[in-house]
Amino acid sequence: MKIVRTVAETRAARAPLGRLGFVPTMGALHDGHMSLIGLARDGCDAVAASIFVNPTQFGPNEDLARYPRPIEADLAKLEAAGVELVFLPTVEIVYPAGFDTRIEVGAIAERLEGAVRPGHFSGVATVVSKLFNIVQPDVAWFGQKDVQQTRVVRQMVRDLDMPVDVRVGPTLREADGLAMSSRNVYLSATDRAQAVALYRGLSAAEAAWAGGQRDAAALRSLIAAQIAATTGVVDYISIAETNTLEELELVPPAGAVISLAVRYGATRLIDNLVLSAR
Structure with missing residues (x-):
């Protein structure tokens, strides 16, 4: 498993991997994430994942500072799952000095989570578009638990003609039915x-x-x-x-x-x- 931290390293490492499945995450990986890793293997030559706690999708009173970051445990899980490439950037890599562009997705991002968390989906769309441009996957997998996010990403990919096949994996649940999160x-x-x-x-x-x-x-x-x-x-x-x-x-x-x-x-x-x- 190769860990890359910069845009140049990621593109160089991605080039020889052939058809690439991709699972973007914010870390603190659980069985739901790992199920997506397994799905990403289907029909692809290699699998990539990213771990990045994206500050632009958190509101001012949300849990950015305390969001769990068990990075060593996460990397061990990805390696055990056979992931070939992990993009592990810092905030400064994703949002370098002078960064001043955001994606606005429109009506589908204004409902539900978007209404309660203004600006959330602009942050999601912006970081996902950057991850797609950097990692250059052929297929990207997202979890059904974040159903509105899947719709927002699909809208963005369609509207901006991104060459990525966005697929959705089922919600995994604990034995009593609580969705894994x-x-x-x-x-x-x-x-x-x-x-x-x-x-x-x-x-x-x-x-x-x-x-x-x-x-x-x-x-x-x-x-x-x-x-x-x-x-x-x-x-x-x-x-x-x-x-x-x-x-x-x-x-x-x-x-x-x-x-x-x-x-x-x-x-x-x-x-x-x-x-x-x-």
């Missing part, structure tokens, strides 16, 4: 036990929809009831069109995306579930 380590034991309410709410709504319930407000109420039984504070509960993420009043038989963001103490968790016709 680097931020789960922040949860107290009490909050961790209660946080399973997110998945219970999503599952209750899915079951009701499968049983014929089409009223989005009724489905949201099922989810809200699960969260209300805990100390969780809801940022949003959304039932939206699958691609545009526009809110729905009635959920069509073809399906929708249910997504939510809930705070337990200082920890903010997101999750989602795609309703789809069987």
Whole structure:
């Protein structure tokens, strides 16, 4: 496994690798990340990953300073998984002195996470575009847990004619249903036990929809009831069109995306579930 830290090193190391699969991460790797590494191997000659905690996607009162950075453990996991190339830049490499360009993605980035975290997706789109330009992958994998992020990246790639095939891997969950996340380590034991309410709410709504319930407000109420039984504070509960993420009043038989963001103490968790016709 080759570790590279500069743009020139990365491009030189990437050149002989052939068809390249890529998994961009912010580190603190868990089984969800590693599942994407496995998927990136499919149809590719080599796999690259990046570890970079991107400051431009954090708001002023968010957890940039305390975001977990177990770099040695992360590198060991990537090496054990057979990753050929790891891009490990500093902030100064990604955003050198005088850097003054940002990407604005538009309407799909203004909803849900974008409404609660202004500027977040501009930071995401900007750093992902830089990573794509530096690493030059053929295929890039993102996790379904960050469903809006996958839509934002796909919109950017389409609109800017980037030669990258963006693919999405399924959300991996703990045994009780909690979506795997680097931020789960922040949860107290009490909050961790209660946080399973997110998945219970999503599952209750899915079951009701499968049983014929089409009223989005009724489905949201099922989810809200699960969260209300805990100390969780809801940022949003959304039932939206699958691609545009526009809110729905009635959920069509073809399906929708249910997504939510809930705070337990200082920890903010997101999750989602795609309703789809069987």
